[in-house]
Amino acid sequence: MRDKFIFSSWISLAPALTIIMVLLGASLLYAGAESLGYVSVIGQNEISFDAYRAALDLNSEFWVSLGFSLWVSIASTLISSAVALALAVWLSERRGNTDTLALNWNLAFPHLVWSVALLLFLSQSGLFSRWAASLGLISTPAEFPVLVRDRFGIGIILSYLGKEIPFLSITILSVLRSQAVGYDVVAENLGASRWQRLRYVTIPQVMPALIAGALLVFGFIFSSYEVPALLGVGYPKALPALALRFFLDPDLRARSEGMVISLIITLIVLIVAVISLRMGERKE
C-alpha cells in the first residue's frame, strides 16, 4: 500500500540523475570528441591525437603552467591547512557560537569579490601602498612590492588563503565540537601536557577530516579560473587560464588543445576527489 504513494527509490531519483547525467555526460563527451580533433565546425572529422601531442610537447607552455598551478595549489593548501588547524584549536578552547558565525561570514564574499578586494588592498596604488606612503616607507607607488599580478602567484595564494582558512577551520571545529566528552579533558586528567594533548589527542582526531578537506581545497584551487585570471600575470599562466585562452582562440584548431588541458585538469581533480572521499569515509 505504501508503495502506492511513495514512489520507488529510483523513480524519485530519476529527474535529478537524468539532468546530471545528460548535461555532465554530454559536456564531457563533447569535450573528449573535441580534444581528439573532432571539430565539425571546420569540417575535420577524423580522430587524431595531434592536440594531445601539441599540448604535451616538452617545449609547450603546458608544463610551465602545470608547474605554476601546482605551486599555487600546494602552497595555498598547505598554508591554509596549517593556519586553519591552529585557528580551530585555538577557537575550540573557547566556547561560543560567535566565532563559527564569524567564520561563516566569508561566504558573503565569493572568490571573485574577495580577489577584487585584494586587488584594491594590495596593488601598487592600493590601500596598503597608500598607507605605506603616508607612513613614509615609500614615496612612489612603484616602490611598493608587487603582491598582486606577480610572477610568483603571491596574490593568488593570498586570495585563496582568505577563503580556505575559514572553510578548513569550520571543518576542523565541527570535528572538535562534535565530541560530547572532551578527550582533551580526559588526556589532561591522565597527565598529558598541553603540547602532548595537541600532538597525541587533538591532531590525530582531526587529521582525517583535515586531509579530506585539504584535498578538496587543492582540487578546487587547481581547477578554478577566476582568481588566477584576475590576480595572475600573462606568463606563467595558471593551467585553467591557459586552457581557456586556447579554447577562446580565434584559431579553431587551438580549441582542441584547450580541451586537452581542461580534460587533464578534470582527471587530476577527480583522482584527488576520490582520495578525499576515501579519507572522509575512513573518518566514519
Add this chain to the structure above:
Amino acid sequence: MKQGFTYLFRFLLYLILIAPLLLFAAYAFSTRWFFPQPFPIEWTVGTFQRVVHDSQTLSSMVQGVGIAFLVSVLSLLLALPAARVLGLRKFRGRQLAWLLIFIPSIVPPLAVGMGLNILFLRIGLAGTITGVVLAHIIPTLPYTIFTLSSAFARFDENYEFQALALGASPLQIFLKVTLRMITPSLVVAALFAFLISWSQYLLTLLIGGGQIITLPILLFSAASGGNPATIAALSLLFVAPPVLVLAFTARSLNQHGNEIREQY
C-alpha cells in the same frame, strides 16, 4: 594579559572578515582620493549613482536575479524527491546514486562549460537564458540535494504515518507535514542555490557567450582594467545579496555552512 591577547586576536579576525565591505565602501563613496592619502577625504554618492543607473548594470542585475531565481526553483524541484529517498531509504545502488550526485560538485566548471559550450551551440541553447540556467543547475543541484537529504535523514517518517492515519491524503501530508518539517533546510537550500547561481562567472561566460551579461561578468571585466571606484561600486552591488542572506541565515549556517563552500 592573556585575556587581552584573546580580545586582540578576535578583533583582528573579525576585522579581516568585514574589511572587504569597508574597503569597497571607501572606494565607492569617495572622490579624488589620490596616492598617497591614507584615507578618502571627499565623500560622494555620485559614482555609485552612476553605476547603479547605468543601463548595463541594471539589466545585468535583473538578468542575474531572474536566472538565479529560476535555478533555485528548478534545483529544489529536482532535489526534493531525490533527497527524500537518499535521506530516508536504504536501497540497492544508493552508493552509486550518491556518487553520481557528488561528481558534478567536483568536475571543474571549466570543463563543464567548455563541453556544454559546444553542445549548446549546436542545439541553439548557447547565449540563451535557458542554456545558462541549465548550466548553473550542475553546480547547484548536488548542493541542494546534500542539504535537503541531511534534513530528511533527521526527519522521522512517523509524523507522516500519524497524518496518514488521521486521514490526510498524500498531497496533504506532503504540504502540511513534510514540507513544514524541513522548511528551515529548504530555505537555506533555496537561498544558497540562488547565491551559487548569482555569483557564477565561468559558466555564464562560456554558455552566455556575451549575450547573457550578469553582474560577475561586468565586475570581472571592470576589475581587469576599470577604475577603482566603479569596481568597488559593482562589488558592493554584487555582494549585497550574499551579505543579506548571510545576515538572515547566520544561525542555521552552523549546520549547513560548509556544504556550500567552494562552489562559490
Add this chain to the structure above:
Amino acid sequence: MTTVNIISLNKTYPNQSLPVLKDFSLSLNDGEMVALLGPSGMGKSTLLKLITGIERPDSGDIQFDSSSILNVDPNKRGAVLMFQKSYLFPFLNVEDNIGFGLKVQGASSETIHTEVKRMLNLIGLPGIEKRKPGQLSGGEGQRVALARALVTNPKLLLLDEPLSSLDTTVRMNLQEAIRNIQRELGVTTIFVTHDLGEAMAMSDRMALLLNGEIVALDKPENLFHRPRSLAAARFMGVSTFLSGSQLPVKKDVCSSSEKMFAIRPEHIRIQKEACKDSTPGVVSDCVFRGEYIEYQVNINEMIVRARMPMPAPMFTHGEQVYVKFAEEYLFEVEN
C-alpha cells in the same frame, strides 16, 4: 462502534527468511481493549502497520464490521495510531494538532474548535489550546496525542507502547486516564506493550505473542492464574514447573508422571520446620524487595523460586529449609 476481525495474516519481509506474522488471527468485540503482549521484535509493530495500511499483508484479511479494509486507502481506514513518542507536529499548537484530523477531512473551523475543546476537557487539560508541543511535559504530550487520535471518532485505536518513555508515576496516571477515556468513548482498541503489569491493568483481554503467533488469549485474571501452556506460564512470571513424579503432593491422577504442573511463586511457602507434604531444600539465593522477599531454593538440583509477602521469615544463604507447595494452586500446563 466497531468489531474487528483479523484473519490469518501472513507477512514476511523481503530479504528475511522467517515470517514476522504467521497465520495471525484475532477478533475484537465492539469497544473492547485487547493488549498484545510480547518481547520486542515479535511482530507487534508489523501488525499495526498492516492494520493502518503502511504495509500490506502477504495473505489474510482485516475486517472492520465484517467488511475488508485491505483495499481501503490508509487515510480512509479510520485506524489511528499513538506511539511511544507523541509525534505532535512541532510547528502547530495544541489546538491545531488535535484538530489536524478534522481539518484534513474538511471540517468547519467551528466544529474543530468545539471538538478540540471537548477533547481537552476529556484528557483533563482544558485551556492549553495555544501551547506549542515543545512546552508540554511528556505526559501532557501523550494526552494531547491521544486527543488528536480520538477526535476523529476512529473505528479502531492502536496504541504502540504509548507509555514506555514516561516515569512510573506519570505512567500510572496515564494508564488510568487512557483506560477511562477508552471506556467512555467505547472505542475498540489494540494496545501493544511489553509490560505485563500495564497489560493486565488496562485490557479486557490479553494476547501473548511469540514468534508471530498468539500463544494465549484470555482475560488477564485467567491468564495470570491459569495459563494453559508452558510458554504462557513462563510469560506470566511462573518459573516453577514440576513433572508429576516430582510432585510432593500426590495428586489424584495416577498417570501424573507424564504431566507437567506449575505453580506461581506467590503460592510457594518456605518454612523452617517440616510439615505435611513439605520438601527439604537449601536456600541458594535471597533478595529483599521491600513488599516481598524472593527466595531461590535448591531441591535436589532443581531450583524453585518463591515469593513471600512481608513480613516473612528471613533465611540466609545455605540454610536448610522446607518448601511447601499450596496444593490448591497447582495447575496443569501443556508442554
